[in-house]
Amino acid sequence: MGKQLAFYFEQKHCVGCKTCQIACKDKNDLAVGQLFRKVNEFEGGTYERKGAAVIPNIYAFWLSISCNHCVNPVCVEHCPTAALQKRSEDGIVYIEQDRCIGCQQCVNYCPYDAPQYNPATQKVGKCDFCRDLLSEGKAPACVSSCPLRVLDYGTLDVLRQKYGALNQTNGMPSADITQPALVITPHRDAISK
Incomplete structure (x- = not known):
């Protein structure tokens, strides 16, 4: 395989504005309920009483995630019609719509909830890394x-050299399942202590 394209997410500075989610939904003209990129919020913590004072020990962070164009995509492995493909030149995982039969095997197997079934078309769609924009x-x-420029993309090797090899934080499935092509600079509360 040639180079593996990947997303970079600087989680520590994401404010959860969902602009990336909206831009993706708009670009792909997605139906209500369909999201190829999702921004999820995680919050928690406690309050500690010290005398008359109440000291907050709380946190909130966001996770912006789409298809991770995994090194070992289980969606491709379980697609019965080979509609799901992984491009050899850049590792992008995409769906050939004319081959998709809407069986939703990919939906069931993807740990990131990336493939989205569209009841109107009775087919599945997902992030294709904006192949049309990349070609331009x-x-x-x-x-x-x-x-806030917390999202970026590039080859997985270069992103790992620049930002490290972390590819999962709290709130995500184990990276061992598919080896996501994703690099994250985590929020301080998104890593198990």
Whole structure:
């Protein structure tokens, strides 16, 4: 395989504005209830009483996630019609819509909830890394729309050299399942202590 494209997410500075989610939904003209990129909030903590004072020990962080174009995509492995493909030149996982029969095997197997079934078309869709924009030399819609620039993309090797190899935080499935092509700079509360 050639280079493996990957997403980078600087979780520690994400404010959960969902601009990336909206840009993706708009670019792909998705139906109500369909999201190829999702921003989820995680919060928790406690309060501690010290005398008359109440000291907060609380946290909140966000996770912006789409298809991770995994190194070992289980969706591709379980697609009975080979509609799901992994491109050899860049590792992008995409769906050939004319081959999709809407069986939802990919939906059932993907640990990231990336493939989305559309009842109107009776087919499955998902993030395709904005292949059309990449072919024009442009960034994916989610990346270019982020006002805080916490999303980026590049080859997995380069992103790992630049930011490290962390590819999961709290709230995510085990990276061992599919080896997601994702690099994360975590929020301080998103890593188990």
